[in-house]
Amino acid sequence: MDRKVVEFHLAPGDVSAVRFGISPGHELVHAVRVLLRPQTVPLQWGWFRSLEEHRPQEALRLIAVISGIDGYMPDFLTSTPSGDMTPDDELARLREVPDELLRIDLAKMLDRSTGVRHEEIRALREDPPRARARIAAAWEEAWEALLAPVWPQMLRLLRADIGVRVRRIGERGLGEMASTLHSSVTWADGTVSVRMRLHEEVVDCGGTGLVLVPSVMHSGRGCSVLTQRPAQPTIFYPAHGFTETWYRDDGAALEALSALLGRARAQLILELQQPLTTTECAALADLAISTASHHLHVLREAGLVDSRRSGQSVLHARTPLGEALANGR
Template identity: 60%
Template sequence: MDRNLVEFRLAPGDISAIRFGVSPGHELCNAIRVMQRPDDHPLQWGWLRSVRSRMPREPFDLLRTVIGAEGYFPDFFTTTPSWDMQPDDEFARLREVPPELMRVDLAKMIVRSTGERQRAIRHMHDDPLRARAMLADAFEAMWHAVLAPFWPQLERILRADIAVRSRRIATDGLGGMVGALHRSVEWSDDAVRVELRMHREVLDCRGSGLVLVPTVMNWTHGCSVLSEPPAQPTLFYPAQGVTETWARDPGSAAEALGALLGPARAGILLAAHAERTTSQVAADAGLAISTASHHLAVLRETGLVASRRAGARVLHLRTPLGEAVVGATL
């Protein structure tokens, strides 16, 4: 039986252009789908119990009309995954989507819908500037209500996954890393192939490369793709380490790490997702500089934190091993 395969074809020079990204927009779109079909997403039940009472009804209704419960949803919500993408960047980008691109994506949703939903999307298609403003406002409102309180946990899981995958390249090679993304993903000398439920396509990525993006909210349904210009060719795959407790209070994660490393070192490690100087680490932790320096030295010796000199300053950042430890705890 024929398989529904999306094939990302790569030239030899594109191998170095395979890179990782993060997409807050993708997480929110799939969170809206989780709310529509919670029975399909048992790993999200803990998160769902926490946010149901605070969900803004009108923004949710608008976004679920456009996004739907399964299958394709508009590319303009998720077209630019990158390593340093943050929610505010996503909101600003969405408010600047060209009207002609909105029309293209909304037209795809028109043919995928019926009845009142189809009529509502047609109205948006006829006035893309108004639709863009409405969708951007709804997107931001939903984000702040249901995902912003959990973004630290989400981001740590996503970045921990990326750190582990990056480390695997060093031990198993690029092909070994890609082939281990998910059971539906295959690697060959000139292509990355992913099996999907309802879509097949051969995509020439030569010159553009491929972005690999882990996801928490779409964990149950496996992989999905962005394949049509102007979107960067992108493969979304389930992040490692997602359990039913991923949305728990970060304080409990700090306690768990504290039992392993001690409270001070646990706090320093949890805050080491961005580079900071020794003085900044000390100030953030409420410690003397000499004490912070000692804790950083221990974390560095155990491989959890890396330090580099930048002029007169020394900057400290979690290593891939540190990311994996934090991600597993969360």
């Protein structure tokens, strides 16, 4: 099947303005979409099974009505992502969405809906103040039920991903870092291209830069993009280190492994959720590079870590034994 491509053209000023962000709103909408079609995202099954049986059904239904199960979702549900964006910030912004923006985005959803859903969206669009209040209340209820219990784990994954990406820019350049975001992303001559299923577009970033946003809830579904003004051009991509056990609190695992391996080696085993260089391991575990190298050597000798050269760097990854140990199996 032919794939569409969205191209982000970066001028010199855009390159210096590329930044990373975190989007609680994006994560929540995709969490609701996982609930609608859990069979399509097996890596989220553990999180799905961990949810409380009693959920705010009306709140989840309303978000599902306005966001759909796939593809485009209303831009007003997510603000421009930033590194310090909190769920409270997102909710406060949602409560102040201008009437006209809400009408415009809901009109786009009207074009993508039929039947009862179409009529409900039409009614929401005709009364923006009431719609905004209902949507914000539903957002808050859904957040508390779905993501509030696991937000610390999600935030740790997202921040770790950003830390790794920023270091790669410093060590290898923006182009090489961009090409590792996902298999659907390529970089050439100042253009970031993202292969998409349905959408294609050429976006001139126009000196405003490009926002790169790691995602936990969208992992396993490739990348998504935000291209329409006034939103800043944005690429959402799967976070590094995403496994089926992402939702578990690592605190207990760290304590148990520390008793067995020592805290530094236990931390390294838990951080190696994807291949990392020695420098990246050292930074994530807050160790000197020489100390991290020593501990990785010990873990390699014990058969818990495999190390292979990649260009000028050495990449370390957990072996199957290391995976079993890290995941408590």
